[in-house]
Amino acid sequence: MATNASRRRKALFLDALSFLLFIAGVVAMCCPNFWARRTYVSENALLPGSAEHKFNSQDYYLATQITHQWIVRGIPPSDSYSNAKFLLEKMESLGLESYLHSYSKDSTNSINSTESYNVYSVVRAPKSSGTESIVIAATFNREEDANAPIGTSSSLGLAIALQKYFQKNAQKWMAKDIVIVLADEHSGSEYGLKKWLESYLGLNEGNQLKGLSSRHGLIQAAIVLDIIPSNHISGFYVSLVGANGHLPNLDLFNTFNQVCNQEGYYDEELELTEMPKEMKGYFEDAKNGLANLLKDFVPPQIFESIRNPPSEVFGLFGFMMNQAVGVPTGNHGVFNMYHLDAMTIRNRDPKGVWNRKHPVVSIGKVVEGTVRSLNNLLEKLHQSFYYYLLPSSSRYLAIGDYMIPLGLMLAGTALKIVLILISLNHDRHAAHSIALVSVYQLLGMFIFLLPFPLENLSNRLGFDFDDRQTISIWLASSLLLVLLTKLLVVPQIRRAIPRAEPGRNFGTFLRIPVIIFLAASSLLNYSFVFFASLVVVPLCATVGGANNKVTRLIQFSILMVASPISLVLLFSSITSLDPIELLTRIFVQFKQYSNLTFPFLCLAYIPLTLTLAESVFMNKTNKKH
Amino acid sequence: MGGKSFGILICLFIISIIIVVCEGNEKVESFFSRGDSAAKAADGHTNNWAVLVCSSRFWFNYRHIANVLGIYRTVKRLGIPDSQIIMMLADDMACNARNSWAGQIFNNENHKLNLYGENIEVDYRGYEVNVENFLRVLTGRHDKDTPRSKRLLSDANSNILVYMTGHGGDQFLKFQDVEEVSSHDLADAFEQMHSKRRYREIFFMVDTCQANTLYKQFHSPNILAIGSSRYKENSYSHHTDIALGVSVIDRFTHHTLEYFEKVQPHSNLTLEQLVWFRKEIV
Numbered sequence: 001m002a003t004n005a006s007r008r009r010k011a012l013f014l015d016a017l018s019f020l021l022f023i024a025g026v027v028a029m030c031c032p033n034f035w036a037r038r039t040y041v042s043e044n045a046l047l048p049g050s051a052e053h054k055f056n057s058q059d060y061y062l063a064t065q066i067t068h069q070w071i072v073r074g075i076p077p078s079d080s081y082s083n084a085k086f087l088l089e090k091m092e093s094l095g096l097e098s099y100l101h102s103y104s105k106d107s108t109n110s111i112n113s114t115e116s117y118n119v120y121s122v123v124r125a126p127k128s129s130g131t132e133s134i135v136i137a138a139t140f141n142r143e144e145d146a147n148a149p150i151g152t153s154s155s156l157g158l159a160i161a162l163q164k165y166f167q168k169n170a171q172k173w174m175a176k177d178i179v180i181v182l183a184d185e186h187s188g189s190e191y192g193l194k195k196w197l198e199s200y201l202g203l204n205e206g207n208q209l210k211g212l213s214s215r216h217g218l219i220q221a222a223i224v225l226d227i228i229p230s231n232h233i234s235g236f237y238v239s240l241v242g243a244n245g246h247l248p249n250l251d252l253f254n255t256f257n258q259v260c261n262q263e264g265y266y267d268e269e270l271e272l273t274e275m276p277k278e279m280k281g282y283f284e285d286a287k288n289g290l291a292n293l294l295k296d297f298v299p300p301q302i303f304e305s306i307r308n309p310p311s312e313v314f315g316l317f318g319f320m321m322n323q324a325v326g327v328p329t330g331n332h333g334v335f336n337m338y339h340l341d342a343m344t345i346r347n348r349d350p351k352g353v354w355n356r357k358h359p360v361v362s363i364g365k366v367v368e369g370t371v372r373s374l375n376n377l378l379e380k381l382h383q384s385f386y387y388y389l390l391p392s393s394s395r396y397l398a399i400g401d402y403m404i405p406l407g408l409m410l411a412g413t414a415l416k417i418v419l420i421l422i423s424l425n426h427d428r429h430a431a432h433s434i435a436l437v438s439v440y441q442l443l444g445m446f447i448f449l450l451p452f453p454l455e456n457l458s459n460r461l462g463f464d465f466d467d468r469q470t471i472s473i474w475l476a477s478s479l480l481l482v483l484l485t486k487l488l489v490v491p492q493i494r495r496a497i498p499r500a501e502p503g504r505n506f507g508t509f510l511r512i513p514v515i516i517f518l519a520a521s522s523l524l525n526y527s528f529v530f531f532a533s534l535v536v537v538p539l540c541a542t543v544g545g546a547n548n549k550v551t552r553l554i555q556f557s558i559l560m561v562a563s564p565i566s567l568v569l570l571f572s573s574i575t576s577l578d579p580i581e582l583l584t585r586i587f588v589q590f591k592q593y594s595n596l597t598f599p600f601l602c603l604a605y606i607p608l609t610l611t612l613a614e615s616v617f618m619n620k621t622n623k624k625h
Numbered sequence: 626m627g628g629k630s631f632g633i634l635i636c637l638f639i640i641s642i643i644i645v646v647c648e649g650n651e652k653v654e655s656f657f658s659r660g661d662s663a664a665k666a667a668d669g670h671t672n673n674w675a676v677l678v679c680s681s682r683f684w685f686n687y688r689h690i691a692n693v694l695g696i697y698r699t700v701k702r703l704g705i706p707d708s709q710i711i712m713m714l715a716d717d718m719a720c721n722a723r724n725s726w727a728g729q730i731f732n733n734e735n736h737k738l739n740l741y742g743e744n745i746e747v748d749y750r751g752y753e754v755n756v757e758n759f760l761r762v763l764t765g766r767h768d769k770d771t772p773r774s775k776r777l778l779s780d781a782n783s784n785i786l787v788y789m790t791g792h793g794g795d796q797f798l799k800f801q802d803v804e805e806v807s808s809h810d811l812a813d814a815f816e817q818m819h820s821k822r823r824y825r826e827i828f829f830m831v832d833t834c835q836a837n838t839l840y841k842q843f844h845s846p847n848i849l850a851i852g853s854s855r856y857k858e859n860s861y862s863h864h865t866d867i868a869l870g871v872s873v874i875d876r877f878t879h880h881t882l883e884y885f886e887k888v889q890p891h892s893n894l895t896l897e898q899l900v901w902f903r904k905e906i907v
Contacts, residue, residue: 045685051870127722173870175722372870376684376723 018412025408242336326595680791853877
């Protein structure tokens with residue numbers, strides 16, 4: 001049997017090792033330039049940039065005309081039918097085969113639901129059998145379109161002009177049908193697009209798409225246009241992140257990259273969606289704080305690179321933040337949910353004199369080039385990655401690279417758990433710990449499942465609560481449940497397993513659920529797990545097993561700072577929403593997109609903090625856990 | 626007296642006929658047997674054949690089809706008839722939906738010459754182009770019901786051009802994206818042809834990456850081989866046709882065809898001069 005001193009030394013060594021591994025993991029993610037690879041097009045069939053782009057200023061002029069006609073149409077935005085009819089007539093007068101698609105706005109199909117409309121058009125490939133298609137999506141009724149300057153084009157105008165161009169000039173090389181769909185922004189374009197896609201895929205029994213019901217192909221890829229009318233363009237923003245961090249095949253983006261290179265857009269002129277504005281300030285402060293802290297300890301080059309990190313660092317954290325939140329950054333998320341590759345393209349205004357101006361007609365050329373490359377495909381994109389992180393448009397981190405920092409971060413905690421578990425005796429102490437941890441996990445599960453029956457109940461009883469009220473009730477009930485568990489259930493457990501020493505092994509078992517949750521979810525949404533580990537691993541390392549009053553107080557205050565309630569308050573102040581609103585949003589996003597925030601909060605984090613609180617105040621024996 | 630001299634005359638006549646016939650037989654026999662000798666005789670060559678193979682399919686391999694069609698046209702123009710050409714095209718580019726010039730195949734971006742037309746004869750098309758059929762063509766081991774147009778009916782006096790193009794690597798050539806023919810298979814096939822006396826001389830030309838490795842294993846006599854690249858070298862396309870959106874010809878074949886455009890039937894140019902011409906380009 002090892003002595004107390006040697007055991008303490010071992011524990012200290014393990015702690016130091018975990019700390020070093022954690023720091024190594026975090027630092028590795030902060031320097032993507034060292035280990036990111038260059039992007040390249042994997043699929044030989046794509047041949048991006050090998051064909052000339054014939055979309056010219058005449059075609060662009062049509063786009064500007066349509067934009068202008070839209071502004072002066074004289075129909076209020078709320079009248080979905082008339083707006084859709086206007087577009088339908090416009091497209092038919094251009095000779096395009098177009099149809100209306102109606103759907104009810106209200107998802108509960110109640111009596112007072114209103115009908116909204118999408119407009120879609122198809123150009124069929126004459127030499128092909130129509131088994132595949134490429135989709136271009138845009139929206140109408142946008143606020144930005146209402147004030148478009150003369151001579152500029154909105155995404156609506158561009159989509160219709162592109163469709164007309166394809167019909168006129170592209171049918172000789174088309175091997176796939178090209179479908180454009182215009183969704184009503186006023187009624188919620190994401191919902192409208194989703195309904196259209198469901199009809200297209202045959203998921204809505206009664207709502208078949210006219211003209212396409214007997215002949216429409218599998219969607220190979222979709223491009224969503226999010227163009228702000230402008231006279232100048234200096235680059236593009238590309239959004240790839242879909243629901244819960246799902247990404248399209250990297251080849252879709254690589255193709256677009258190559259086609260943009262052909263049109264003269266290079267490097268940073270092609271950006272991925274920016275970091276959310278609210279986070280940018282905090283990121284800057286953290287970075288400057290760190291730089292000042294390390295000023296005297298590090299050589300000047302490293303200090304300089306901390307103060308002015310390369311743009312890839314911002315790019316990577318922006319990408320990861322968008323992926324962590326799990327909400328699609330554009331309408332392409334609708335396609336992503338059915339595992340169809342899609343991306344959103346947005347134009348970028350020149351930010352200053354140093355941004356080169358490109359001709360606006362290049363927007364059309366770039367979309368044409370991408371469609372032409374996608375047309376060359378023989379099968380769905382499958383050669384390139386689905387799991388990647390993009391620090392910039394020419395660098396990527398593959399899953400085999402980015403899992404390692406996360407592994408390093410979780411390694412310390414996991415190692416400690418495993419070491420304890422293999423030296424464990426199966427006794428009543430372990431049974432007691434397991435029982436306690438299980439009770440809190442069950443509590444977490446109840447809290448997670450609670451909002452759904454609440455909603456059902458409220459609908460059944462006719463109260464018809466909206467999401468916010470449901471969440472308020474949910475919050476109150478969860479707090480009640482927590483108190484009940486703590487005051488009633490836990491003492492019963494203590495009584496049921498007699499002569500068990502509380503505190504022994506408890507710390508080990510309480511960390512197991514959260515580590516398993518994080519490790520398993522890292523495959524679903526890596527960025528979320530990365531940021532969660534930044535909070536969870538230090539928390540697990542510092543809190544638990546207090547010996548004296550002072551340590552107990554310190555650990556309790558750390559726990560208070562990191563508790564779910566304080567985190568919610570922190571985020572609500574960052575995003576300037578009130579806490580109930582924030583919780584409501586988290587819940588609604590979970591219902592819509594199945595992202596990880598709500599499950600993590602209920603199933604992993606709340607039980608973790610509760611059990612940690614339990615362990616802080618437990619009467620400890622001499623033996624360390 | 627008259628009868629005796631007449632009899633002598635007839636004997637002399639018969640003897641002279643016998644002598645003439647025997648000598649003639651010898652001449653005829655020696656004429657036909659001259660081709661058997663494995664020496665590099667200038668005579669004994671009576672017919673020419675060509676086996677032209679494109680082993681890759683898909684739109685982005687347009688240039689391989691164009692390669693073979695270019696060689697086909699040149700070979701036909703210089704005198705080998707369709708009945709003695711076996712052409713294998715693994716895919717149909719002319720009627721591919723992505724072809725803006727439907728029904729036409731070009732090997733130059735000036736689009737002046739349509740290589741596909743009504744006067745071409747493709748013997749093996751689509752999925753018939755595979756390793757098994759290719760080796761059957763070379764060795765002559767066919768099913769009973771294979772039509773004559775699909776057989777290489779060469780003999781010991783045939784000079785055969787074997788031209789292959791596609792994607793390849795170290796001692797292999799890829800067929801149709803699913804199988805490969807290796808340099809050992811080719812060497813074996815040519816050895817079988819040698820022992821069955823199916824050729825007099827073979828000119829083996831290959832345009833693919835690491836082409837020279839493909840003839841590394843040849844051990845039969847009278848085979849001249851030329852490849853477009855060495856071991857560990859890639860072969861590249863010559864230019865991209867931006868209107869079609871694909872590369873239309875490979876460099877090696879492009880320059881070879883350019884040389885042969887100046888060649889007329891009955892010319893006295895030699896292969897050595899072709900190689901010198903190529904050296905000037907490289």
